[in-house]
Amino acid sequence: MKKLWKCYYYASEGVDYVTDFSINHFLSKDSAEYELLLFDCLSTPSMRLYSEGSTVTRFKKIEALADYPIARRHLFSCAFSGENCGRCEKCTRNLLSLDLLGKLDQFSKVYDIDFYKSHRARYINYLYINRKDHYFEELYGLFMERGDADLRQVRGFMKLVKRFDALWGMDQPDSDRKAVALLSPYESENYRAAIRMAKAYETGRGVLPSEERRRACLELVADHYREEVSSGFEMSRIGLFDALWKLNDPDSYGEMLSVLYPLARIERPRACVRIARMYMEGRGVEKDPDSAVEWMRKSPASRNKFALEYCGMLLATDSEENHAEAVDLCIERFDETGDPELCVLISGILSEGKGSVRDMDAAVDWMRKAYAAQPNTYCWQYADILMKSGRDIDFYEVINVCFKLYDRHGSSKACEVISDIYRLGRGVEKDTNAAVAWMGKAAELEPVKYVRRYESVLDAAGAPRYYAEAAGMCRSRLEDGGSPAFSALLARLCRDGRGVEKDLGEAVRLMRAAYKWRPQWYAKEYVGILLESGDEFGVAEAARVVGSDLGLVDDPAHCSAIGDAYRLGKGVEKDLDKAVAWMGKAESKDSRYLGDYCDLLMSIGDQKSYAEVLRACRKDAKKRAAPESMAIIARLYRDGRGVEKNMKESVAWMRGAMAQDPDKYRSEFVGILFESGRDQDVEEAAGLCKGRYDQVADPGMCAKISHLYHEGKGVGADQEEAVDWMRRAMSLDPDGYSEAYYSLVAKTGPVGLDGFLDECKASYESTGFASYALIIASIYRDGNGVPKDPDLAARWMEKAVFTDPPGDFLGYCRFMESLGDPYAIAAVERCERHYDETKDKAVCKTISEMYRTGTGVKKDIRKASEWMGRCWGV
Structure with a gap:
């Protein structure tokens, strides 16, 4: 082939190589900008490559070709396909050039001229957007000279857009x-207006925020780009993707991917950047910073236009190499552009130690550069990094920065930071007075934002005088018109008696004023104070507010509180139906x-309530497999409440609860297995108990195994084993199982009684537990392992009952009756003497019962009534 060509002339892009030529950062540039050097490197001794026609513009070249018959049949310019698509940038440029020359129809064999004419407004719009681009600048000027009507219309509307952007950039309410x-008149008909109005509805700037209208605007934008994509304008895929990205509807993630795929497949830079964002945020694909980095690297703009975003992706990976690349790229771009945002990123990297050793001094220095370049923009990031350094000297610098911000702009945030620094004593001497005063300034400047913070500073200070000062400030501001925030703060002070006399009525009045001022902000607090007031009006008003259209019915805490009020009759007439409804x-x-x-319904205790408990718990168990709900259902089946008793169902539901939370429900599950009485259930219970004991030596499981052997369930009855297992439980938890151990030993008779009485007495002496005295009394009465001794039995029974607090008087009398009449008589006399000494009404009912039944005394209904009257204070 080299014998056929000696020279190859490449049509130059028309780049200015004289006044703006540089090879710095050439990898991020279009190759046309350095093709002079590139072609020389690619040339060989047998064939030279030349960049030709650099002094002639693209339009002039088309003009020269326009009358060339071969060009009219074979001109090819497309960047997307094997034949001219008529939609890409190169085809668009040629079509506009031919339009200017009036030669469109002559090129109908190489371009779809009918399509161009039917979509001419779109092409003219594209020309206007790119009017400052090197390749379109000349064309735009020529169309303007010609006075093109379509361009004039586009230009007129774009003046409105440009004016909008200028006003918006001022970031002031009036502007x-x-x-x-x-632009609001055009938001439903022009996609450019819709894009900007969507931003206004999102931020609430210049218009009330509205998510519904924001989405409507973005849907219009998306439909505009969908139509362009369907017409073959490939680069409109980017606009459609961006609109769908802002809508952020998971149902549209598939469309986002399909829209970008044709461009990403051929690695179009802007498409690669957007695919990278999808991986970075996990939209439509699994979140993967490494994949995001790979896609971003496919875009040449990743190292210039998108350098900040690319660095963020690099830092999100776990690769130290990527972190180091981010540091180098940021420094490189800063050297080129001086962009202070890069200083911020470098500062963050150094403060976290990513890609380098953590260096707070260097981090502060880099942020200082950003602050020096744009003080108003980076003042708070500068203050944050200074405070993050932790050095007093840096805190001192922060407070000076904040003083300047307060003096120049009346910054409420500056007041907040100054207050915090004085409160902590960092860089300055700790000063509670100054901390309270500066936070008070912040509250006066922005009440809604800072009154709560002011209140927390007052609480931290703790001195009554600060609360009094705050109350005075609130009253003063309210007299001047004030803010609901001050009314709410004064209400809290009155509610709690801080700095003012406690007055719930005044608190309700003040919070009601705040609520009427800003219902959405203060409804919850208003309801809370109403419920705290506890009167009938308060609860009824709280119920009205919660049931209003403020969305407070969604606050379960208030609904529960109102339910409790009706359940207890607190401030309202007791009404269990209303309590159930609110709960x-x-x-x-x-x-x-x-x-x-469920507790409320169970306390009502009828089958209808139990059935509702069952319904609610079934729903909850199905929704989130909650073990608490499963356990309640198991108990309902066990007890036959709200449903027919069914131990099999009870076992199944409690098994589910135990599977979710074994530690909490194992013991109860074992109990239900025992109660079911089925051999397989009892055997399973025995296995669970022994298995649990082998794992953690659980005293509860020891006790259950003891009961198994004692009752002969699931295992053969064996009283020695029963005593042995209960002894293990006692050794693991003496306080919890000593009584059960001694009680079991006493029941088993002679088995295990060697030394038992002495152990029992020693335990009583060391703990004073009445249960030990009761066991000893029973042993002497029954003669278990010792001779029967009613006197000792009576003496130990008195120790068991006449304690502080006293025990079961009726049980005492019944026990003494079992010893014989003399002891029964003595028991009644002892109870009467106890009443004379202590006026303990608890004993009156027992004495009344003795006279009513004639136990230990002569039956006497009159005396029985007298003693019952004493019980009730009659």
Whole structure:
């Protein structure tokens, strides 16, 4: 082939190689910018490559070719396909050039001229957007000279857009309103207006925020680009993707991927950047910073236009090499551009030690550069990094920065930071007075934002005088018109008696004022204070507010509180139906209130309530497999409440609860297995108990195994084993199982009684537990391992009952009756003497019962009534 060509002339892009030629950072540039050097490197001794026609513009070249017959049949310019698509940038440029020359129809064999004419407005719009681009600048000027009507119309509307952007950039309420007034009439018909109005509805600048209208605007933008994509404008895929990205609807993630795929497949830079974002945020694909980095690297703009975003992706990976690349790229770009945002990123990298050794001094220095370049923009990031350094000298610099911000702009945030520094004593001497005063300034400047912070500083200070000062400030501001935030703060002070006399009525009045001022902000607090007031009006008003259209019915805490008020009759007439209704609302919004709801229904105790408990718990168990709900269902089946008793179902539900939370429900599950009485269930219970003991030596499991052997369930009855297992339980938890151990030994008779009485007495002496005295009394009465001794039995029984607090008087009398009449008579006399000495009404009922039944005394109904009257204070 080299014998056929000696020279190859490449049509130059028309780049200015004289006044703006540089090979710095050439990898991120279009190769046309350095093709002079590139072609020389690619040339060989037998064939030279030349960049030709660099002094002639693209339009002039088309003009020269326009009358060339071969060009009219074979001109090819497309960047996308094997034949001219008529939509890409190169085809667009040629079509606009031919339009200017009036030669469109002559090129109908190489371009779809009918399509161009039917979509001419779109081409003209593209020309206007790119009017400052090197390749379109000349064309735009020529169209303007010709006075093109379509361009004039586009230009007229774009003046409105440009004016909007200028006003919006001022970031002032008045300018925002003016900006919105310019484009709001066009938001439903022009995609450029819709893009900007979507931003206004999102931020609430110049217009009330509205998610519905924001989405409507973005849907219009998406439909505009969908139409362009369907017409073959490939690069409109980017606009469609961006609109769908802002909508952020998971149902559209598939469309986002399919829209970008044709461009990403051929590695179009802007498409690669957007695929990278999808991987970075996990939209439509699994989140993967490494894949995001790979896609971003496919875009040449990753190292210039998108350098900040690319660095963020590099830092999100776990690769130290990527971190180091981010550091180098940031420094490189800063040297080129001086962009202070790069200083911020470098500072963050150094403060975290990513890609380099952590260096707070260097981090502060880099942030200082950003602050020096744009003080208003980076003042708070500078303050944050200074405080992050932790050095007093840096805190001192922060406070000076904040003083300047307060003096120049009246910054409320500056007041907050100054207050915090004085409160902590960092860089300055700790000063509570100054901390309170500066936070008070912040609250006065922005009450809604800082009154709560002001209140927390007051609480930290703790001195009554600060609360009094705060109350005075609130009253003063309220007299001047004030803010609901001050009314709410004064209400809290009155509610708690901080700095003012406690007055719930005044607290309700003040919070009601705040609520009427800003219902959405203060409804919850208003309801809380109403419920705390505890009167009938308060609870009824709270119920009205919660049931209003403020969305507070979604607050389960308030619904629960109102339910409690009706359940207890607190401030309102007791009404269990209303209590159930309100508690049901709480439970329907938050499953954490299911337990309270079920407790309320269970306390009512009828089958209808039990059935509702079963329904609510079944629903909760199905929704989130909650072990608490499963356990309640198991108990209902066990007891036959709200449903027919069914131990098999009870076992199944409690098994589910134990599977979710073994430690909490194992013991109860074992109990239900025992209670079911089925051999396989009892055997399973025995296996669970022994297995649990082998794992953690659980005293509860030892006790259950003891009961198994004692009752002969699942294992052969064996009293020695029963005593042995209960002894193990006692050794693991003496306080919890000593009584059970001694009680079991006493029941078993002679088995295990060697030395038992002495152990029991020693335990009584060391603990004073009445249960030990009761066991000893029973042993002497029954003669278990010792001779029967009613006197000792009576003496130990008195120790068991006449304690502080006293024990079961009726049981005492019944026990003494079992010893014989003399002891029964003595028991009644002892009870009467106890009443004379202590006026303990608890004993009156027992004495009344003795006279009523004639136990230990002569039966006497009159005396029985007298003693019962003493019991009730009659």
